[in-house]
Every structure is written in structure tokens, then in C-alpha cells.
Amino acid sequence: MSCSPTPRFPENPFSTRKTRPGAIPYVFPLGIDCEAILTRLAQHDWRGAIVGPHGSGKSALLATLIPAIKSGGHLVVHHELHDGQRRLSEKTIAPKDDADVVIVVDGYEQLSRWNRMRLQHRCRRRHWGVLVTSHGEVGLPTIFRTGTNMELACRLVRELLPLADKTISDTDVSAAFTRHEGNLRETLFTLYDLYESRREDR
Amino acid sequence: MIQPRVTLHLHNGSREYQPGDSLTGEYRLDVVNRWDIRAMEVSVLWYTEGKGDEDLQVHYFYRLSADDGDYINPFRPGRFNTKLPNSPLSYEGVIVKIRWCARVRLFLPHGKEAVDEAIFRVGRIPYARAVLP
Numbered sequence: 497m498s499c500s501p502t503p504r505f506p507e508n509p510f511s512t513r514k515t516r517p518g519a520i521p522y523v524f525p526l527g528i529d530c531e532a533i534l535t536r537l538a539q540h541d542w543r544g545a546i547v548g549p550h551g552s553g554k555s556a557l558l559a560t561l562i563p564a565i566k567s568g569g570h571l572v573v574h575h576e577l578h579d580g581q582r583r584l585s586e587k588t589i590a591p592k593d594d595a596d597v598v599i600v601v602d603g604y605e606q607l608s609r610w611n612r613m614r615l616q617h618r619c620r621r622r623h624w625g626v627l628v629t630s631h632g633e634v635g636l637p638t639i640f641r642t643g644t645n646m647e648l649a650c651r652l653v654r655e656l657l658p659l660a661d662k663t664i665s666d667t668d669v670s671a672a673f674t675r676h677e678g679n680l681r682e683t684l685f686t687l688y689d690l691y692e693s694r695r696e697d698r
Numbered sequence: 699m700i701q702p703r704v705t706l707h708l709h710n711g712s713r714e715y716q717p718g719d720s721l722t723g724e725y726r727l728d729v730v731n732r733w734d735i736r737a738m739e740v741s742v743l744w745y746t747e748g749k750g751d752e753d754l755q756v757h758y759f760y761r762l763s764a765d766d767g768d769y770i771n772p773f774r775p776g777r778f779n780t781k782l783p784n785s786p787l788s789y790e791g792v793i794v795k796i797r798w799c800a801r802v803r804l805f806l807p808h809g810k811e812a813v814d815e816a817i818f819r820v821g822r823i824p825y826a827r828a829v830l831p
Binding site: 505507511512513516550602685689692 | 739745747748750751752790792795797817819
């Protein structure tokens with residue numbers, strides 16, 4: 497694949513386009529991979545939660561798991577919930593009469609307690625799987641806990657920066673990571689600003 | 699083994715355009731066997747790049763698909779031509795940028811793809827500068 501913008505249109509390596517879930521492959525801890533997590537999910541009858549703090553890679557992990565779930569023959573219905581979204585739209589919950597469905601809800605704690613119960617009840621009744629992300633325990637088996645560390649942050653930044661680009665150093669990453677208490681998303685946003693302020697082409 | 703490749707070239711070498719200008723370009727497909735090409739798409743689009751949600755709009759698009767019986771000849775360069783709209787203009791901001799690009803995607807067996815894109819500028823809005831606090 498060749499994809500090469502000319503130097504007159506340089507991209508910021510920390511833009512959403514480059515850092516959104518799925519744009520960078522999820523980095524699994526040693527000894528864990530996509531298959532291991534799916535096996536755990538299957539052992540729990542395709543019901544499970546990915547739990548972790550803000551910016552720890554829950555959505556990135558989902559972006560890696562969803563294609564694998566699909567390639568296993570499941571129909572995935574993916575909901576991404578944002579602040580204040582207390583319910584799922586009835587029309588988009590899932591197609592009817594499809595037995596091999598996995599409902600994925602990113603940001604499950606946004607749902608009201610009542611709507612969580614309704615969703616779980618519906619999934620149980622129709623034998624659908626349900627995989628959610630959350631910041632804490634939500635009454636579903638925790639199949640994986642996401643986390644971050646400085647080494648991971650530095651590694652991701654090195655992968656994002658073009659070769660030989662020294663605009664951002666490990667010290668910058670460390671400062672941003674500490675400031676945002678391990679929140680990788682916020683760390684990358686800060687590095688976006690830093691990169692813009694140091695660009696030589698401006 | 700030779701990797702399938704797409705090469706895209708805009709006829710205006712400076713890649714600077716004004717609204718209403720005609721954008722013309724040419725692409726070449728390098729594949730060993732033409733039967734390997736499942737489909738091909740040419741698009742001219744703008745997208746936003748920055749820290750927030752992304753936006754995108756396709757201005758010009760065409761697709762040729764072997765499944766639909768279209769004949770895709772990789773041994774002759776293809777050409778495209780479109781008139782650029784009045785807006786949006788390219789913008790190199792700090793928080794958000796608006797980029798125009800022409801893109802050619804080649805769809806190959808087993809879900810493989812080859813892509814080339816050429817970013818160009820529409821209008822002459824000066825670059826924004828980041829101001830440090």
C-alpha cells in the first residue's frame with residue numbers, strides 16, 4: 497500500500513484519524529491475545545465486560561475483538577454510547593429473529609439501570625451474547641481489565657511518529673502521561689497540541 | 699512476489715486549485731494478473747483532521763466492479779476529471795484541518811487492498827499558527 501501525502505501537507509501523527517480506536521492495533525499484555533479473550537467470553541456464554549479507567553484502551557480493544565467475533569460467524573450489533581445517552585434506540589438494538597447475535601455496547605454505564613436490566617433480559621431471552629465496556633463492575637463477568645503504563649505510552653508514540661521525527665521525546669510523553677494520570681487518550685490529545693506548536697512548517 | 703500497487707498522479711503538479719477549477723488526474727494499476735482485481739474506486743473528497751470528531755464528504759466517485767461485469771484494464775492508465783466546488787476551502791488550522799484528496803483504491807482477493815492518495819489544496823487560506831500560552 498502506498499499512501500504518501502506530499503511534505504507540504506504534513507499530518508499530525510496524534511490526530512483522531514491516526515489514534516481513534518482501530519487505527520492503531522491494540523497492544524495486549526504478555527501472554528494474552530485476542531483469541532484468549534474470546535475464549536474467556538465464550539466460556540461465559542458470550543456475556544462479558546471489559547473494565548478499565550478512562551483512556552485505558554477499552555474501545556481500542558473492542559475494535560480488535562469485533563472483527564474476530566464477526567469472523568467467528570456472529571452478527572455484531574455495535575452501540576457506542578456518549579455522555580448522557582441513557583438508552584439504546586429500540587430500532588437499532590438488533591435485528592429480529594437472529595439467533596447468533598452479539599450486542600456490543602461501548603460505554604455501558606451511560607445506560608440507566610433500568611435500560612441495562614432490559615438489555616440483559618432481552619439478550620438472555622433471545623440467547624444473544626452481550627459484550628460491554630465499563631469503568632467498573634456492571635453485573636456481567638469481567639473478561640478483561642485494561643490498563644496503561646509509561647512504557648506502553650512511549651511505545652505507541654514511537655509507532656505514531658514518522659521515522660526520524662524527533663518532535664516529541666519520551667520526556668514529553670512521560671510529562672503528558674503523568675499529568676493525565678495514565679489516561680492515554682488525553683495524553684495523545686496533549687501531544688497533538690505540542691506537536692502543532694513545534695511544527696517547523698508553520 | 700510483486701505487490702499490487704496503485705500510483706495516482708494529479709496533472710496540476712503544484713496541487714494548488716481554486717474553487718471551480720477542473721481537477722484532472724491519472725492512475726496506474728500494477729498487478730500481475732488482471733483477474734486479481736475485484737473492484738476499483740476513484741474518489742475526490744474532503745475530510746477533517748484534528749483532535750475531535752472527523753467529518754468527510756465525497757465530491758466525486760466512481761467504482762468499477764468485476765462482479766458487476768465491469769472491465770478493469772490494468773494495462774492502460776485510467777483518467778478522471780471533476781470540477782471542484784466552491785466550498786469547503788482547504789484549511790490548515792491548529793485544532794482542525796480541512797484536507798482535499800483524490801484517492802484510488804484497488805480491491806483484491808482475500809480482502810486485500812492497495813491505495814494511493816494525493817492531497818491537494820483548494821483556495822488560499824493562510825496556515826494558522828499555534829500560539830503557546
